[in-house]
Amino acid sequence: MDEVVAIRAHRPDRRTLRVHTMFARQFGAERVFVIADEVTSPPQSWPADIQVVRITRDKLHQLGLRDDLRDSGWRCGDYAQAVLFDAVEADRVWMFENDVAFSRLSAREFVSFYDNVAADYISFGVIPLRSSGFWSGTLSSRGFTGEEWHCFYPVTRVSRAASDASLALRQRVQHVPSALMQPNDETVMASAVVEAGLSVYRLEDALPFP
Numbered sequence: 001m002d003e004v005v006a007i008r009a010h011r012p013d014r015r016t017l018r019v020h021t022m023f024a025r026q027f028g029a030e031r032v033f034v035i036a037d038e039v040t041s042p043p044q045s046w047p048a049d050i051q052v053v054r055i056t057r058d059k060l061h062q063l064g065l066r067d068d069l070r071d072s073g074w075r076c077g078d079y080a081q082a083v084l085f086d087a088v089e090a091d092r093v094w095m096f097e098n099d100v101a102f103s104r105l106s107a108r109e110f111v112s113f114y115d116n117v118a119a120d121y122i123s124f125g126v127i128p129l130r131s132s133g134f135w136s137g138t139l140s141s142r143g144f145t146g147e148e149w150h151c152f153y154p155v156t157r158v159s160r161a162a163s164d165a166s167l168a169l170r171q172r173v174q175h176v177p178s179a180l181m182q183p184n185d186e187t188v189m190a191s192a193v194v195e196a197g198l199s200v201y202r203l204e205d206a207l208p209f210p
Contacts, residue, residue: 002090002091002092003031003090003091003092003093003094004031004032004033004084004088004090004092004093004094005023005027005031005032005033005093005094005096005107005111006032006033006034006035006053006080006081006084006093006094006095006096007019007020007023007032007033007034007035007095007096007097007098008035008037008077008080008095008096008097008098009034009035009036009037009098010036010037010040010041010044011036011041011044012044012045012046012047012050015098015099016034016098017047019096019098019100020032020034020050022107023096023107026106026107026108027107027108027111029049029051030051032051033051033052033053033084033088034046034050034051034052034053035053035054035055035080035081035083035084035095036052036053036054036055037055037080038054038055038056039055039056039057039060039067039072040071040072053083053084053087053088054083055079055080055083059083059086060072060079060083062086063079063082063083063086063167064171065079065082065167065170065171065174066174066175069174069182070182075184075185076170076184076185076188077095077153077156077185077186077189078163078166078167078170078185078188078189079170079185080095081093081095081158081163081166082163082166082167085160085163085164090160091159091160092120092157092158092159092160093157093158094111094155094156094157095155095156095157095158096154096155097153097154097155099154100154100155113206113207114157114201114203114206117201117206118199119157119159119199119200119201120158120159120161120162120193120198120199120200121156121157121158121159121162121189121190121193121198121199121200121201122156122157122200122201122202122203123151123152123153123155123156123157123189123190123200123202123203124151124152124154124155124202124203124204125150125151125152125202125203125204126149126150126151126190126200126201126202127149127150127151128147128148128149128150129147129148129149129150129187129190129191133150135148135150135183135184135186135187136148137180138178138180138181138182138183138184138187139169139173139183139187139188139191141178141179141180142173142176142177142178142183143172143173143176144169144172144173144191144195146191146194146195147191147194147195148187148191149187149190149191149194150186150187150190151186151189151190152186153185153186153189155203156189158189159198161196161198162189162192162193162196162198165192165193165195165196165198166188166189166192166193168192169188169191169192169195170188170192
């Protein structure tokens, strides 16, 4: 498949199932996946008609990722996309957190505004990270020499190349000692794609309404 849609979730609660039903109706069930965090939360039993890709400790080890970072299964959204691309043959994924809501237009209509955008990474607020920013230095203190960038992660579109770049950066810095906390997904992802010279597009530059 060229493009799939994924929902990040912990468990099959009412909200997640409602979002999945909506996405399956609009995009086709065969294109919709749930990425289930089984590192932060215990394994869950999901309805048989939902395609579930599970973030497990074993899978993180296979991908060369640490499983002992605090809240890693959720705070590290780059883990989610790496696990998805490992499991699914797709060129790119629209990834949504399970509390994202749509008004004035459907999810499919929203996504369609970016159908002709060929960027490797689409996210809201992709900008250089300010020196006073909360996550500032979390990469540079671990030997990263590029510019630190930031974005917002609830809605993103990620190409396989962009995911590979973020995975490589995460692997590069995750074991380097630092007095600062480990970088979050928004810092790793935005910084990785810029460092790799991949194309970036800001979600807000094509919003369908003011």
